[in-house]
Amino acid sequence: MGGAAAAVALLAATRRHPTAAPLVFLLPRGARAGLHEAAAPAAEEEKGRTRSRRKRSSSCRLLGPDIPDAWDPPPRSAARPPPPSGAGVDYESTATIIDGKSVAEDIRFQIAEEVRQMKNAVGHVPGLAVVLVGDRRDSESYVRYKIKGCEEVGIKSLLAELPGNCTEDVVVDSVSRFNEDPSVHGILVQLPLPQHMDEERILSAISLEKDVDGFHPLNVGNLALRSRKPLFVPCAAKACLELLLQSGIELMGKHVTVIGRSKVVGLPTSLLLQRHHATVSIIHAFTTNPEEITRQSDIVISAAGVANLVRGSWLKKGAVVIDVGTNPIEDPTSDYGYRLTGDVCFEEAVKVASAITPVPGGVGPVTIAMLLASTLDSAKLAYGLATEPHEL
Numbered sequence: 001m002g003g004a005a006a007a008v009a010l011l012a013a014t015r016r017h018p019t020a021a022p023l024v025f026l027l028p029r030g031a032r033a034g035l036h037e038a039a040a041p042a043a044e045e046e047k048g049r050t051r052s053r054r055k056r057s058s059s060c061r062l063l064g065p066d067i068p069d070a071w072d073p074p075p076r077s078a079a080r081p082p083p084p085s086g087a088g089v090d091y092e093s094t095a096t097i098i099d100g101k102s103v104a105e106d107i108r109f110q111i112a113e114e115v116r117q118m119k120n121a122v123g124h125v126p127g128l129a130v131v132l133v134g135d136r137r138d139s140e141s142y143v144r145y146k147i148k149g150c151e152e153v154g155i156k157s158l159l160a161e162l163p164g165n166c167t168e169d170v171v172v173d174s175v176s177r178f179n180e181d182p183s184v185h186g187i188l189v190q191l192p193l194p195q196h197m198d199e200e201r202i203l204s205a206i207s208l209e210k211d212v213d214g215f216h217p218l219n220v221g222n223l224a225l226r227s228r229k230p231l232f233v234p235c236a237a238k239a240c241l242e243l244l245l246q247s248g249i250e251l252m253g254k255h256v257t258v259i260g261r262s263k264v265v266g267l268p269t270s271l272l273l274q275r276h277h278a279t280v281s282i283i284h285a286f287t288t289n290p291e292e293i294t295r296q297s298d299i300v301i302s303a304a305g306v307a308n309l310v311r312g313s314w315l316k317k318g319a320v321v322i323d324v325g326t327n328p329i330e331d332p333t334s335d336y337g338y339r340l341t342g343d344v345c346f347e348e349a350v351k352v353a354s355a356i357t358p359v360p361g362g363v364g365p366v367t368i369a370m371l372l373a374s375t376l377d378s379a380k381l382a383y384g385l386a387t388e389p390h391e392l
Ligand SMILES: Nc1nc(=O)c2c([nH]1)NC[C@@H]1CN(c3ccc(C(=O)N[C@@H](CCC(=O)O)C(=O)O)cc3)C=[N+]21
Pocket: 022, 024, 035, 036, 039, 142, 145, 188, 189, 190, 191, 192, 213, 235, 236, 264, 326, 340, 359, 360, 361, 362, 363, 364, 365, 367, 368
């Protein structure tokens, strides 16, 4: 690593961030929109970037034009309705609330046990390296959740914090050092990266065997080809499947609609669902009749990054709803003036659905647990304790 990279702070990260206050609430509204799916930049930034990207691509006929998903904000009249009187009490719903926190806790318990066994067997524990570029407060708080998760199960965590104005080469250098470090089994570059950086170049610097986020083109391609097995699958997609499977929800032959098509959630989730023999519809910002499609669906998985996009009227009676959105909305009654809400209007959906994940406390905690599971799997492969990636 060159002198220019001296700003890299490589730490036993746990000591650096002992507490985990949800700083996400403190961010300005624009910076926080659609955090989950949008592990992507805010729509405006993305539009600017796309323009320059489009100039570079001469032929987009076969692959389609490269334009970003920008959902129209819901009309004001569609704003989240006030909770019914007697909020907190059951409002005529029979839906099961799928408890992501407890699912995540069970997974972490199992991982902790396996980490202990690994330490006994080979004298090493798994290691996860996180590269955080810039000082977006939402990214900082997600990175803290990941590091706290590592701590809880005995996985070693390393954090490289780089200034937002550093060069792409500095980030690639940092990734390369983690590639060469045998105590590191997983490398995660927190997204979004600053606008001036080429995300593809940085992500493809991560060695395939350490790509616990599953964003490497070979991992994505192997996920898409049913005869092949990726080494890693993106954690949020795994979390959606885990929640469905653990809730005993049958997937084979079911009509599942995935809202959103990002590499972080929508795309890998739709691929994973097909491997489970579901019939998958993918809808996005250019879909003209989204609610007609969701109304026919047995399961709706929303990862659009738009608060209250999915209304009760979008759902078939008895549908299962998995809400991957993490959207901050103003709430003067909450401590920070904001609270997190999903893509789904929960108060409406809970009356129609047979099962639903809440936000917070649904997909989010399980996503972190899946990252820890992927890091453990990677270490098992590295130490010869497993010969194959995990079953999908
Ligand atoms: N390379 C990369 N990989 C990612 O997986 C990735 C990323 N970049 N960038 C950002 C998104 C977002 N994301 C979340 C993970 C957990 C919660 C989570 O734990 N949420 C909790 C707490 C929410 C709170 O209270 O702040 C919950 O929903 O209950 C949220 C969001 C992973 N992402």
